[in-house]
Amino acid sequence: MELTEISPNGFEQCLIDSATTHTILRHRDYFSHMTLVDANVNTISGVAKLIEGSGIACVILSKGTKLIIKDVLYSSKSRRNLLSFKDMRLNGFHIETMSENQKEYLCLTTNRSGNKYISEKMPAYSSGLYYTYISPIEINVVSKINDHNSFILWHDRLGHPGSTMMHKIIQNSLGHSLNNVKIPQSSDFSCTACSLGKLIIRPSLYKIGVESPAFLETIQGDICGPIAPPCGPFRYFMVLIDASTRWSHVSLLSTRNFAFANLLAQIIRLRSQFPDFSIKKIRLDNAGEFTSQSFNDYCMSIGIDVEHPVPHVHTQNGLAESLIKRLQLIARPLLMKSRLPSSAWGYAIMHAANLIRLRPTAYHKFSPLQLISGKEPNISHIKIFGCSVYVPIAPPYRTKMGPQRRLGIYVGFKSPSIINYLEPMTGDLFTARFDDCHFDETVFPALGGDNKEMDPRTEDITWNATGLSFLDSRTNACEQEIQKIIHLQSVANQLPDAFTDSKKVTKSHIPAMNTPSRIEIPAEISERTLANESMIRKKRGRPLGSRDLKPRKLKKQDVVCDAKEVQPSQEGNEHYDNIGIEDNINNKDTSKEDPITFEEVNIPDTDRNVDNFEISINYVSNGMQWNRKDIDVNDIFSYAIATDIMNEHDDNEPKSIDECRRRNDWPKWNEAIQVELKSLEKRNVFGPIVHTPKGVKPVGFKWVFVRKRNEKNEIVRYKARLVAQGFSQMPGINYDETYSPVVDATTLRFLIGMSVFERLQMRLMDVVTAYLYGSLDTNIYMRIPGGFKIPDAYSSKSRDLFSIKLQKSLYGLKQSGRMWYNRLSEYLIKEGYKNDPISPCVFIQRSESGFAIIAVYVDDLNIIGTSNEIENTAKYLMKEFEMKDLGRTKFCLGIQIEHLRNGIFIHQSNYTEKLLKRFYMEKAHPLNLTSTLSRCVKINFNTNTYT
Numbered sequence: 001m002e003l004t005e006i007s008p009n010g011f012e013q014c015l016i017d018s019a020t021t022h023t024i025l026r027h028r029d030y031f032s033h034m035t036l037v038d039a040n041v042n043t044i045s046g047v048a049k050l051i052e053g054s055g056i057a058c059v060i061l062s063k064g065t066k067l068i069i070k071d072v073l074y075s076s077k078s079r080r081n082l083l084s085f086k087d088m089r090l091n092g093f094h095i096e097t098m099s100e101n102q103k104e105y106l107c108l109t110t111n112r113s114g115n116k117y118i119s120e121k122m123p124a125y126s127s128g129l130y131y132t133y134i135s136p137i138e139i140n141v142v143s144k145i146n147d148h149n150s151f152i153l154w155h156d157r158l159g160h161p162g163s164t165m166m167h168k169i170i171q172n173s174l175g176h177s178l179n180n181v182k183i184p185q186s187s188d189f190s191c192t193a194c195s196l197g198k199l200i201i202r203p204s205l206y207k208i209g210v211e212s213p214a215f216l217e218t219i220q221g222d223i224c225g226p227i228a229p230p231c232g233p234f235r236y237f238m239v240l241i242d243a244s245t246r247w248s249h250v251s252l253l254s255t256r257n258f259a260f261a262n263l264l265a266q267i268i269r270l271r272s273q274f275p276d277f278s279i280k281k282i283r284l285d286n287a288g289e290f291t292s293q294s295f296n297d298y299c300m301s302i303g304i305d306v307e308h309p310v311p312h313v314h315t316q317n318g319l320a321e322s323l324i325k326r327l328q329l330i331a332r333p334l335l336m337k338s339r340l341p342s343s344a345w346g347y348a349i350m351h352a353a354n355l356i357r358l359r360p361t362a363y364h365k366f367s368p369l370q371l372i373s374g375k376e377p378n379i380s381h382i383k384i385f386g387c388s389v390y391v392p393i394a395p396p397y398r399t400k401m402g403p404q405r406r407l408g409i410y411v412g413f414k415s416p417s418i419i420n421y422l423e424p425m426t427g428d429l430f431t432a433r434f435d436d437c438h439f440d441e442t443v444f445p446a447l448g449g450d451n452k453e454m455d456p457r458t459e460d461i462t463w464n465a466t467g468l469s470f471l472d473s474r475t476n477a478c479e480q481e482i483q484k485i486i487h488l489q490s491v492a493n494q495l496p497d498a499f500t501d502s503k504k505v506t507k508s509h510i511p512a513m514n515t516p517s518r519i520e521i522p523a524e525i526s527e528r529t530l531a532n533e534s535m536i537r538k539k540r541g542r543p544l545g546s547r548d549l550k551p552r553k554l555k556k557q558d559v560v561c562d563a564k565e566v567q568p569s570q571e572g573n574e575h576y577d578n579i580g581i582e583d584n585i586n587n588k589d590t591s592k593e594d595p596i597t598f599e600e601v602n603i604p605d606t607d608r609n610v611d612n613f614e615i616s617i618n619y620v621s622n623g624m625q626w627n628r629k630d631i632d633v634n635d636i637f638s639y640a641i642a643t644d645i646m647n648e649h650d651d652n653e654p655k656s657i658d659e660c661r662r663r664n665d666w667p668k669w670n671e672a673i674q675v676e677l678k679s680l681e682k683r684n685v686f687g688p689i690v691h692t693p694k695g696v697k698p699v700g701f702k703w704v705f706v707r708k709r710n711e712k713n714e715i716v717r718y719k720a721r722l723v724a725q726g727f728s729q730m731p732g733i734n735y736d737e738t739y740s741p742v743v744d745a746t747t748l749r750f751l752i753g754m755s756v757f758e759r760l761q762m763r764l765m766d767v768v769t770a771y772l773y774g775s776l777d778t779n780i781y782m783r784i785p786g787g788f789k790i791p792d793a794y795s796s797k798s799r800d801l802f803s804i805k806l807q808k809s810l811y812g813l814k815q816s817g818r819m820w821y822n823r824l825s826e827y828l829i830k831e832g833y834k835n836d837p838i839s840p841c842v843f844i845q846r847s848e849s850g851f852a853i854i855a856v857y858v859d860d861l862n863i864i865g866t867s868n869e870i871e872n873t874a875k876y877l878m879k880e881f882e883m884k885d886l887g888r889t890k891f892c893l894g895i896q897i898e899h900l901r902n903g904i905f906i907h908q909s910n911y912t913e914k915l916l917k918r919f920y921m922e923k924a925h926p927l928n929l930t931s932t933l934s935r936c937v938k939i940n941f942n943t944n945t946y947t
Helices: 085-090 139-143 148-157 163-171 192-197 256-273 293-301 314-337 342-357 368-373 466-471 477-494 568-574 581-586 635-648 657-661 666-682 745-758 816-831 867-880 909-918
Strands: 012-017 031-043 046-061 066-074 081-084 094-100 103-112 115-123 130-136 218-224 236-242 248-253 281-283 305-307 388-392 405-415 418-422 429-433 438-440 686-691 701-709 715-724 761-767 802-806 834-836 839-847 850-857 860-865 883-888 895-900 903-907
Touching: 031 066, 066 085, 081 085, 081 130, 085 094, 103 130, 148 163, 192 314, 218 256, 218 314, 236 256, 236 314, 248 256, 248 342, 256 293, 281 314, 293 305, 314 342, 342 368, 342 405, 342 418, 388 418, 388 429, 405 429, 657 666, 666 701, 666 715, 745 761, 745 839, 745 850, 745 860, 745 903, 761 867, 816 834, 816 839, 816 850, 839 867, 850 867, 860 867, 867 883
Parallel strands: 012 081, 218 281, 281 305
Antiparallel strands: 012 130, 031 046, 046 066, 046 130, 094 103, 103 115, 115 130, 218 236, 236 248, 388 405, 388 438, 405 418, 418 429, 686 802, 701 715, 761 860, 761 883, 834 839, 839 850, 850 860, 895 903
């Protein structure tokens, strides 16, 4: 069968063949490099001696698509050119078929920014063969394209590498467009960020090449810090590097006390991920955080030598020191190119760590990631650090006619399919799918909005701020964390698991990297601060401590748990007392008959808001086959584990001013304290300091600290309250009545339903320091709070002899709520508002322009009514009280309120999610069945209701 087709000028026909293993071309013009060789080719008719050479060819298709093909066969005797499917895919194209006007086409497609584009559309003959037209590209054009813009773009994306490193990355990675681009030398181009951020002192002597050990045979580690300013709660970062492949692991630390626990968790992770490679040696710094007897005992038991270099001889730990220097060299230009503040160094360091894994080293042609995985890394997902990214808005928060994406700041990636980005106005960290995002690598937003100008004087980063060492005092938390991890691992080694096999199966809950969940924005831009609520996730669907209705029996062995059997120091050594190191490694059943013990280890309160505790449970085969259906885990053990982990990761509020000072968010708490003191002074709460009258016992005081959140569970402001310890008050002496009515849930639901039925507006207002407006009906004296100065005449005497008289009601007093309600009630009734004895917390006023209803819940006032009356009510309240207008009611009494076009949707999704996370059930499968309503409130409105 003869196939004919008229070719365009300069092009010749080429058949697309899915069966051929190599591309075959007829002319030498297509080849940029070719080796003459005689070879045979297998055809349908048999073996034919047609091949005259092979090499690298460069062709251009009919629509301008360029292909660079390796291992192309040259045959001048061939009647047609053949293009292989495989070679088109290796150039980054997808192959699809489509029908159009009753004709079949073969399409080459690419995926850019989540959208599919058709690069070439190739028709088919009636016989079903697809064809196209190709032409050669001049060799000097292919190898010497001087695309300066493309080079600079990828130079910024890859973290500002040098020319030599760029050559290596291009040769050993996919997903870029630099194959045909001439890479300029370092002297041929200038990068401002590189010039400002890099300073390399060239060595005077050449390095002596030494044969590298095997993978994971030697690991080096070190810590950099304290770093000023902090990145959220983090002041340090720790590095681990393999001496063979230069594979590295970087993690951020809030305190040095958890460095060793982080290191131990990573060792357990490496042993689980690479069971065929054993760790033989770990070289660490001589710092105090790297000295732990429990860790040394653990390493000795598994055959790992722990080495420490000679003091002050940093060259013996040179790989780790060099890695820290490389991270700093990359992180500085990343921050200088972006408009992020210097406190974002944590994101830059973690992104630099990802880029270093993609870069070939001086001793290897390939990158560490390629050496470990055996595949060429794809770098198409890398974008310029700090550039703008438009991410999809989650379905619950977007409307059909509103925007579908929002602006973010790109700060790296978790994986090729997941990116990290910052919300510009709040600094919160979020993740998004790479394919759903649009990037603009020419625009670099600033935190706090486009109007925020970066002050160059605040951009300095001190990588070793020794003056901040006093903030990180040494505690025994490091030793306790290591004992806990080792203990949990020894317990897990004896627990059966459904996935164990005859070799080794491990299950790890160690996060690979940790990053701050929010970056601090200057106070003039936003009052929000960091909020880290990440938790270690547990198994799906079933909470810890749960068990079946019918208890199952353990077939092979009994598991005994005793929470008070041994102390932590005994537990760390008991496992290895009577057996040798060799026996413990080779005989996995040696501890099978010992009972399992559990010891609760108390963690100090330092940095409880940081999810920096990394715990790994390692399941090691014990040579026996288990069936989960026949297993029952002891309830005591499960409950102890759950309680311990929950208490450990609670993001608790500070309990005292001293605890606030030790936290990383102390500036926010200090600002809240000053605001509270100014409010007390403005309201004239305190009288003069006097001698405590005889027979009077003054009440105590306490500072209460709370972080206020919105309907999305986001921290909006920090709040401090100086409260009186009302439990010391005596009834009939310094208080009488305490009753203060507040709106209940039933009344609020009724009012919400009425607002929907009558098409009314809802508005929420908050009274600032409401209790301070109430006047006291008895004399109350309080001990002098810290920070109050005693008059000079009394300075020589003890503070305990004096007290301060309260002139207004203060938070914490028994009668404060009632005094505030009486004050508000008198003011509203004077204006003509009425309330019913059945519901005294609801005030109603009707006028010619409409009506307004005020539902009071302590200091939160929900105003429901017509728009004119709501405005009049708000103005009337602001005349007497300092108010905050919170706009339309969105969150009240733990209920989220969403105003829709056809009604109001109330729910408690945030509370439900928080409750599920608390019990590690956020991955449980929800039911589609709705709950049964016990009763339904029927509303019957008439025109006489408000008269």
